[in-house]
Amino acid sequence: MNGVHDMGGMHGMGPIIEDKNEPVFHQEWEGRIFAMNRAMGAWRKWNLDASRHSKEVIPPAEYLRMSYYERWVAGLVGLIVQSGLTTRAEIESGAPASGSVKAVPALTADKAVALVEKGVPASRSVNVAARFQVGQRVRTRNMHPVGHTRLPRYARGKFGTIDRDHGVFVFPDTNAHFLGEKPQHVYSVRFGARELWGAQAEEKDSVYVDMWDDYLETA
Amino acid sequence: MADDKTSVDRRGFLKYAATGAVAAAVPGSMHAQDHDHDHDHQVVPSDPALRVKALESLLVEKGLVDRAALDALIDSYEHKVGPRNGARVVARAWADSAYKQRLLTNADAAIAELGYGGLQGEHMVVVENTPKVHNLVVCTLCSCYPWPVLGLPPVWYKSAPYRSRSVIDPRGVLREFGLALPDDVEVRVWDSTAELRYLVLPERPEGTEGMSGEALEALVTRDSMVGVAKVSASKAGKAA
Numbered sequence: 001m002n003g004v005h006d007m008g009g010m011h012g013m014g015p016i017i018e019d020k021n022e023p024v025f026h027q028e029w030e031g032r033i034f035a036m037n038r039a040m041g042a043w044r045k046w047n048l049d050a051s052r053h054s055k056e057v058i059p060p061a062e063y064l065r066m067s068y069y070e071r072w073v074a075g076l077v078g079l080i081v082q083s084g085l086t087t088r089a090e091i092e093s094g095a096p097a098s099g100s101v102k103a104v105p106a107l108t109a110d111k112a113v114a115l116v117e118k119g120v121p122a123s124r125s126v127n128v129a130a131r132f133q134v135g136q137r138v139r140t141r142n143m144h145p146v147g148h149t150r151l152p153r154y155a156r157g158k159f160g161t162i163d164r165d166h167g168v169f170v171f172p173d174t175n176a177h178f179l180g181e182k183p184q185h186v187y188s189v190r191f192g193a194r195e196l197w198g199a200q201a202e203e204k205d206s207v208y209v210d211m212w213d214d215y216l217e218t219a
Numbered sequence: 220m221a222d223d224k225t226s227v228d229r230r231g232f233l234k235y236a237a238t239g240a241v242a243a244a245v246p247g248s249m250h251a252q253d254h255d256h257d258h259d260h261q262v263v264p265s266d267p268a269l270r271v272k273a274l275e276s277l278l279v280e281k282g283l284v285d286r287a288a289l290d291a292l293i294d295s296y297e298h299k300v301g302p303r304n305g306a307r308v309v310a311r312a313w314a315d316s317a318y319k320q321r322l323l324t325n326a327d328a329a330i331a332e333l334g335y336g337g338l339q340g341e342h343m344v345v346v347e348n349t350p351k352v353h354n355l356v357v358c359t360l361c362s363c364y365p366w367p368v369l370g371l372p373p374v375w376y377k378s379a380p381y382r383s384r385s386v387i388d389p390r391g392v393l394r395e396f397g398l399a400l401p402d403d404v405e406v407r408v409w410d411s412t413a414e415l416r417y418l419v420l421p422e423r424p425e426g427t428e429g430m431s432g433e434a435l436e437a438l439v440t441r442d443s444m445v446g447v448a449k450v451s452a453s454k455a456g457k458a459a
Contacts, residue, residue: 005360005361006359006360007359007379007382007383008357008359008360008382008383008385008386008387008410009359009383009386009387010379010383011383011384013378013379013380013382013383013384014379014380015380015395016375016378016380016381016384016392016395016396017374017375017378017380018373018375018396019373019374019375022373022374024296024297024301024370024371025293025296025297026374027267027268028268029267029268029270029271029272031293031296031297032271032272032275032289032293033271033274034292034293034296034371035288035289035290035292035293036271036274036275036278036284036289038292039278039283039284039285039288039289039292040278040283040284043283052360052361055361064379068362068374068377069267070267073267073270073271073274076274077274080278080283085281085283086277086278086281086283090277090281091274091277094273094276094277095277095280096277096280096281100281102280102281102282103281103282103283104282105282105283105284105285105288106283107284107285107288108285108287108288109285109287109288109290109291110291111288112288112289112291112292112295113291113295115292115337115338116292116295116296116299116300116337116338117336117337117338118336118337118338119336119337119338119339119340119341119367120338120341121341121342122341122342122413122414123341123342123414150360150412150413151412152359152360152410152412154359154386154387155410166342166344166413166415169342169413169414170414186413186414186415188344188409188415193406196386196387197387201387202390202402202406204405204406205389205390205405205406205407205408206405206406206407206408207386207407207408207409207410208407208408208409208410209410209412210410210411210412210413210415211412211413212413
């Protein structure tokens with residue numbers, strides 16, 4: 001979706017503010033919501049792509065006003081209500097619906113440590129042919145899906161070169177909407193800075209963007 | 220909070236909830252904060268804290284969340300996973316050219332040799348800075364970052380100014396971090412749009428030839444591994 005989250009190339013966002021001695025979590029609740037997202041993800045009612053999309057659909061003015069972890073709160077509430085893990089009435093009242101059966105948590109402390117250490121690979125060992133070869137010139141599709149995509153606006157309809165083939169990965173545009181993993185090759189595509197930004201950019205500079213097969217066409 | 224502001228915010232909230240997508244929120248949610256629109260975390264009101272606490276209580280009561288699992292996750296990122304892991308990888312690559320080759324060709328395996336890997340670092344790519352090439356890592360679409368080697372990202376990395384400008388004006392961004400690159404250096408920006416996570420291998424500073432692995436590690440900053448700084452031989456022990 002052409003949301004405000006897709007901010008590569010935007011102007012007017014102000015200076016970059018660095019905090020030299022920044023804690024991992026600035027306040028306790030940030031750590032709690034971070035961890036709750038992981039713990040609730042273990043119910044496998046949604047996937048990483050759906051989780052990203054749950055923050056992209058926050059209305060633009062809200063998205064920009066919220067801090068990073070405030071977006072995680074909004075995203076998680078959206079996901080747990082949509083998936084039916086809780087009802088909106090439960091969120092509003094703060095208490096389980098009367099008569100509801102207590103579940104057994106999907107993520108225990110030992111499983112949490114294993115999750116951190118092992119991760120959740122998004123690659124798939126299925127035999128899918130690569131449509132493009134390293135060194136090949138490609139053009140990105142000019143597409144504007146209303147749903148989730150990882151093709152940023154600044155890199156649509158642009159010419160680039162396949163720099164490397166990372167192998168086969170889950171396709172976020174379908175996976176985020178539970179329409180299947182549609183595994184396909186992901187490439188690092190090199191774009192000259194001037195192809196993206198015109199004469200104001202340094203000629204020798206470049207931007208490398210990871211692209212799924214479905215984002216590309218032959219140039 | 221003034222009543223009129225509350226009612227306006229309340230309408231905003233209902234409109235927001237009506238989108239259905241983010242079923243958000245609790246009465247007196249994000250929209251109804253007495254909030255001065257300053258993104259500085261120091262002034263975030265207690266409101267999110269209360270909301271998150273209520274959410275946690277509900278999820279624990281429903282048996283959906285185990286508090287010990289939350290504690291374990293927080294402990295991992297506060298105490299175990301962080302930029303010192305990446306610094307060890309970099310120092311090893313500086314000291315051992317065979318390791319460096321493995322790191323640049325198969326980063327996952329080379330990083331795993333030192334015992335690191337996992338969540339948000341399942342698919343790693345290491346890019347090397349040289350006197351003629353400077354690499355910079357960003358995620359314009361969200362805030363993807365190589366957690367196992369750098370920990371959770373700092374606020375500036377997740378902020379709109381960094382995400383918006385790194386791709387269109389990387390040299391300006393680097394100047395803001397105090398790094399002015401000569402014109403003959405090529406800048407390569409890596410936008411983390413997929414599940415590949417990028418770590419910059421900074422240049423080894425001059426004057427560090429006789430240093431031990433541990434001393435080298437101490438020089439390597441988080442910022443140098445994102446690509447917004449160089450490593451200096453004289454900056455040992457500096458925080459970022």
